[in-house]
Amino acid sequence: MHTKPSPDLAGTPIGREAQALLKSCVHCGFCLPACPTYRVLGNELDSPRGRIYLIKQMVEGAPVTEATREHLDRCLTCRSCESACPSGVQYGRIIDLGRELIETRAPRPTLERAWRSALATVLSQRAVITPLLRVAQGVRGVLPPALRSKVPPRVKVGAKPTAQRTRRVVLLEGCVQPGLAPQINAAAARVLDRVGIATITANGESCCGALGHHLGFTERARAQVRANADVCTRLLDEGAEAIVSTASGCGVFVKDYGHFLRDDPAYAVKAARVSAEARDLCEVLSVEDLRKAGLVGSAKRGNVAWQAPCTLQHGQRSATAGKVEALLAAAGYELTPVASSHLCCGSAGTYSILQAGLSQELRTRKLETLLGGKPESIATANIGCLEHLRAASPVPVKHWVELVDEAMGG
Ligand code: SF4
Numbered sequence: 527m528h529t530k531p532s533p534d535l536a537g538t539p540i541g542r543e544a545q546a547l548l549k550s551c552v553h554c555g556f557c558l559p560a561c562p563t564y565r566v567l568g569n570e571l572d573s574p575r576g577r578i579y580l581i582k583q584m585v586e587g588a589p590v591t592e593a594t595r596e597h598l599d600r601c602l603t604c605r606s607c608e609s610a611c612p613s614g615v616q617y618g619r620i621i622d623l624g625r626e627l628i629e630t631r632a633p634r635p636t637l638e639r640a641w642r643s644a645l646a647t648v649l650s651q652r653a654v655i656t657p658l659l660r661v662a663q664g665v666r667g668v669l670p671p672a673l674r675s676k677v678p679p680r681v682k683v684g685a686k687p688t689a690q691r692t693r694r695v696v697l698l699e700g701c702v703q704p705g706l707a708p709q710i711n712a713a714a715a716r717v718l719d720r721v722g723i724a725t726i727t728a729n730g731e732s733c734c735g736a737l738g739h740h741l742g743f744t745e746r747a748r749a750q751v752r753a754n755a756d757v758c759t760r761l762l763d764e765g766a767e768a769i770v771s772t773a774s775g776c777g778v779f780v781k782d783y784g785h786f787l788r789d790d791p792a793y794a795v796k797a798a799r800v801s802a803e804a805r806d807l808c809e810v811l812s813v814e815d816l817r818k819a820g821l822v823g824s825a826k827r828g829n830v831a832w833q834a835p836c837t838l839q840h841g842q843r844s845a846t847a848g849k850v851e852a853l854l855a856a857a858g859y860e861l862t863p864v865a866s867s868h869l870c871c872g873s874a875g876t877y878s879i880l881q882a883g884l885s886q887e888l889r890t891r892k893l894e895t896l897l898g899g900k901p902e903s904i905a906t907a908n909i910g911c912l913e914h915l916r917a918a919s920p921v922p923v924k925h926w927v928e929l930v931d932e933a934m935g936g
């Protein structure tokens with residue numbers, strides 16, 4: 527698709543990037559059936575091809591309206607379209623670029639911007655969100671049902687390993703996960719310990735930046751990425767093997783740090799190094815043979831439906847494909863069939879708050895397919911998906927490493 531940037535963008539980094547990205551789209555439409563919002567709304571402008579066209583028009587200087595912004599806002603950034611596209615279109619980068627442009631071409635009303643800023647601020651600060659959640663958990667029983675469903679009950683975290691190991695990795699904590707589900711990283715630390723790897727936390731770790739970036743606060747996100755690049759680089763220098771995340775939504779963004787800060791002379795190299803050493807937990811564990819190492823037995827442990835988060839199956843697909851499934855099977859779990867497993871559950875960060883209707887419709891559809899094989903539980907790999915599904919699921923929803931940890935004795 528040929529694009530002629532408007533005079534204010536021609537020759538700029540953003541204009542050049544837009545031209546390079548947009549030219550690979552050949553309008554074939556193969557991506558349309560893979561798009562959750564197109565399947566629900568049936569409007570070409572809520573499809574990948576339609577959104578790409580809207581962004582091309584915006585780059586070329588066509589008038590941008592509130593409607594354009596709404597079509598872009600409805601995109602989940604699930605990148606299912608990228609997996610379906612035969613031409614290798616990097617849709618994730620195109621929508622990022624479109625989102626950056628739309629904030630100046632069609633500015634949001636003050637109240638809406640303030641609400642989005644508040645979300646980006648509160649949800650990205652562990653020191654704020656964790657105490658708030660503890661208070662909500664304390665009064666959970668008297669909360670109205672709609673609010674109660676968003677507050678998970680507190681669960682036991684279990685012991686953290688204390689053995690000294692020569693190998694160690696940085697285990698990122700994230701922002702909302704320590705408050706909502708601290709048991710996930712505790713389980714990850716125990717499982718890693720059993721394969722001889724200690725975990726360290728990144729003192730001074732900031733939000734990964736994905737939240738602010740996707741809400742249009744790019745500069746704020748850059749500051750967070752720089753802070754994390756500093757902390758992680760120091761820990762890599764001190765001998766950490768990798769930067770590991772148990773939340774695929776954060777992990778996919780950390781893997782993109784190098785691209786995100788590519789034009790920052792002070793941070794481009796540092797950020798690229800952090801990205802190169804970033805791993806999802808399943809990548810680290812998949813090279814360990816849990817059965818051969820005697821870490822799990824042959825006991826059957828029940829039926830599980832695997833819900834691969836979009837940030838894992840589309841965002842990190844070449845690195846992670848099939849790995850969680852293999853780990854769960856090795857731990858004795860039988861995976862139930864899940865139809866249309868490429869489709870998003872509707873969580874998508876703050877999407878479940880900002881596009882609540884669409885998000886709930888997608889969750890209903892996703893739960894129907896996940897429950898189709900009559901699983902005893904649902905496993906996933908991202909805190910956002912986990913909480914979104916848990917709030918409406920009749921069966922327990924857990925992070926897959928919790929199940930592996932249980933198989934190893936907890
Ligand atoms: S994004 Fe890919 S699949 Fe979709 S219309 Fe463009 S080339 Fe075709």
Ligand code: SF4
Binds near residue numbers: 577602608
């Ligand atoms: S990222 Fe997901 S919601 Fe957005 S256009 Fe692609 S498939 Fe559709």
